[in-house]
Amino acid sequence: MNTAGKPGRPRTGEQRLSRAAILAAALRIVDDEGLEAMTMRRLAAALGVNPMSIYHHLPNKAAVFAGLAELVFAGLDDVRPRPGGPWQDEVKDAARAYRAALKAHPNLALQVLSDPSAVSDVVVVTVEPFYRALERGGLPPRAIFESVNTIVDFVHGFLLGELSVRAATFELAPDLVDRVQKLPDGKAPALTRVVNALGRDGLHYDFDGGFESALTLLVNGIESTAG
Amino acid sequence: MNTAGKPGRPRTGEQRLSRAAILAAALRIVDDEGLEAMTMRRLAAALGVNPMSIYHHLPNKAAVFAGLAELVFAGLDDVRPRPGGPWQDEVKDAARAYRAALKAHPNLALQVLSDPSAVSDVVVVTVEPFYRALERGGLPPRAIFESVNTIVDFVHGFLLGELSVRAATFELAPDLVDRVQKLPDGKAPALTRVVNALGRDGLHYDFDGGFESALTLLVNGIESTAG
DNA sequence: ACCTGAACACCGTTCAAGT
DNA sequence: ACCTGAACACCGTTCAAGT
Numbered sequence: 165m166n167t168a169g170k171p172g173r174p175r176t177g178e179q180r181l182s183r184a185a186i187l188a189a190a191l192r193i194v195d196d197e198g199l200e201a202m203t204m205r206r207l208a209a210a211l212g213v214n215p216m217s218i219y220h221h222l223p224n225k226a227a228v229f230a231g232l233a234e235l236v237f238a239g240l241d242d243v244r245p246r247p248g249g250p251w252q253d254e255v256k257d258a259a260r261a262y263r264a265a266l267k268a269h270p271n272l273a274l275q276v277l278s279d280p281s282a283v284s285d286v287v288v289v290t291v292e293p294f295y296r297a298l299e300r301g302g303l304p305p306r307a308i309f310e311s312v313n314t315i316v317d318f319v320h321g322f323l324l325g326e327l328s329v330r331a332a333t334f335e336l337a338p339d340l341v342d343r344v345q346k347l348p349d350g351k352a353p354a355l356t357r358v359v360n361a362l363g364r365d366g367l368h369y370d371f372d373g374g375f376e377s378a379l380t381l382l383v384n385g386i387e388s389t390a391g
Numbered sequence: 392m393n394t395a396g397k398p399g400r401p402r403t404g405e406q407r408l409s410r411a412a413i414l415a416a417a418l419r420i421v422d423d424e425g426l427e428a429m430t431m432r433r434l435a436a437a438l439g440v441n442p443m444s445i446y447h448h449l450p451n452k453a454a455v456f457a458g459l460a461e462l463v464f465a466g467l468d469d470v471r472p473r474p475g476g477p478w479q480d481e482v483k484d485a486a487r488a489y490r491a492a493l494k495a496h497p498n499l500a501l502q503v504l505s506d507p508s509a510v511s512d513v514v515v516v517t518v519e520p521f522y523r524a525l526e527r528g529g530l531p532p533r534a535i536f537e538s539v540n541t542i543v544d545f546v547h548g549f550l551l552g553e554l555s556v557r558a559a560t561f562e563l564a565p566d567l568v569d570r571v572q573k574l575p576d577g578k579a580p581a582l583t584r585v586v587n588a589l590g591r592d593g594l595h596y597d598f599d600g601g602f603e604s605a606l607t608l609l610v611n612g613i614e615s616t617a618g
Numbered sequence: 619a620c621c622t623g624a625a626c627a628c629c630g631t632t633c634a635a636g637t
Numbered sequence: 638a639c640c641t642g643a644a645c646a647c648c649g650t651t652c653a654a655g656t
Contacts, residue, residue: 181620204649214622216650221620225649277551278505288570288579295581305588314545314605321548324504343515354522355515361532378541385612408639431630441641443631448639452630622655629648636641 181213183221187231194232194271202228233276240265240290254297255315255386256379262290262319263375270327277320291316298386307390315382322378326371408440410448414458421459421498429455459496460503467492467517481524482542482613483606489517489546490602497554504547518543525613534617542609549605553598 189210193202204225208215222228240261246253266273291312298308344352344359416437420429431452435442449455467488473480493500518539525535571579571586 203647205647216623216652217621219650274505278501278555288582289574292579292582295579295585299581299584305585308585309589310601310604311608313601314608317548317552317605318541318545319548320551321544321546324547324551325544328505347516352516352519352522354526355519357526358522358532358535362536366533366536374537374540377537378544381538381541381612381616382608383612384615385608385610388611388615389608430628432628443642444640446631620656622653624652624654626651627649630646632645633643634641635643637639 181211181217181221183231186211186218186221187228187235190228191232191235191269191272194275195269198271199275204228229275229279232272233279236265236269236272236276237290239268251297251301252383252387254300255294255383256376258293258297259315259319259379260375261293262316263323265290266323267327273323273327277324287316301386301390303386303390307386311386311390315386318378318382322375329371408438408444408448410458413438413445413448414455414462417455418459418462418496418499422496425498426502431455456502456506459499460506463492463496463499463503464517466495478524478528479610479614481527482521482610483603485520485524486542486546486606487602488520489543490550492517493550494554500550500554504551514543528613528617530613530617534613538613538617542613545605545609549602 186207190202190207193206193210204218205215207228208218211218218228222231246257266276294312294315295308298311303311341359341364344356347356413434417429417434420434420437431445432442434455435445438445445455449458473484493503521539521542522535525538530538571583574583
């Protein structure tokens with residue numbers, strides 16, 4: 165029901181509903197209560213409106229999520245090139261900004277990443293900082309293209325893992341060590357050896373640290389592949 | 392309803408239902424009709440059984456999907472080390488096998504990748520071939536650990552993109568050139584330059600080729616980071 | 619044009635009752 | 638122990654009717 169509880173067209177200038185207002189309310193629900201709380205009926209209730217009113221501004225639920233994806237990527241601040249800094253750092257900064265933008269709405273990011281249309285549609289613009297950095301690195305177009313694809317895919321996969329876990333860091337050790345030691349003998353010998361060599365302390369996984377290590381690996385790979 | 396259409400416990404040895412039988416039917420539905428076709432009621436119908444019967448073998452729908460994730464990774468054949476081949480090729484083979492296993496059930500892979508419990512639970516064993524290869528490469532334990540994380544994250548992200556395109560009902564091959572040329576001037580200059588330099592033919596994206604390029608980049612990165 | 623109420627065709631899951 | 642039927646509390650979306 166609306167504010168007056170009456171059907172019919174609202175007075176001119178009243179404009180209780182709009183695409184932007186609907187998306188803002190939807191984003192709020194997703195951020196506060198999670199993805200599956202965002203139903204059309206719940207969204208309508210949050211707006212104080214009949215569920216069907218939404219359909220006059222957005223064709224269906226998928227369109228709501230597509231709109232939310234836009235909002236997420238709109239939060240991706242342009243990465244200004246560091247004055248005089250090495251292009252390698254610029255690549256890393258682009259990746260850091262990309263990760264930060266998606267982490268700003270953790271409940272939504274998983275949906276954005278697995279929604280085909282959302283990803284492909286919006287990546288076109290958000291990928292520019294990577295191209296800028298690699299172009300400045302003097303790489304040939306083909307190498308730039310492949311490198312950006314690789315690094316963006318990595319960030320997507322990294323976020324998949326990171327957002328699936330609650331805390332910023334978590335103890336791999338109790339889980340992993342136990343699990344590895346429970347394995348049938350010789351089932352995963354190399355994994356067992358590495359886990360034992362690292363020990364419990366070495367397995368305390370830190371997502372920020374893991375991200376940085378991977379960026380270094382990737383940038384090194386770009387350099388040695390292109391050079 | 393069951394075969395007889397009657398309630399009550401089946402005769403001994405009759406055993407119409409089992410966890411394995413339920414999961415097999417569920418996998419069939421997902422493969423044939425897609426993820427969202429796999430509802431508890433649809434699954435029951437496929438088994439010729441009352442929807443509620445399933446709950447005696449699996450606690451809920453999430454457990455069904457978790458069971459399906461196991462099946463997917465069970466399809467990951469052990470990668471035998473190439474006799475006398477370089478360890479770099481062994482790393483690539485591990486990644487190829489991992490990708491192939493997930494692509495064997497494309498409709499399910501997206502679900503598996505975004506399901507936290509599924510991924511972390513099962514990765515423990517499936518990750519062994521990567522550890523074996525990198526250990527043979529003589530890398531220190533820490534470098535092995537970071538490298539495997541990076542490459543697995545990349546494969547996840549790559550699959551996200553690859554399977555999204557395939558799963559998309561409309562808008563199959565997004566024409567990057569068109570989209571870039573429609574952009575406001577100076578919005579993405581570096582991207583525009585690269586796209587123009589590559590031309591239409593150079594942008595016909597081939598997932599197999601893209602995957603191989605990325606693997607080379609990653610292996611080079613591993614080498615130069617550890618060495 | 620914009621909003622509403624009722625209705626349709628579904629969901630996952632609980633519960634009590636059958637054998 | 639295993640299966641069933643009815644029921645509960647939801648869904649997304651269509652449609653006709655209001656102003």
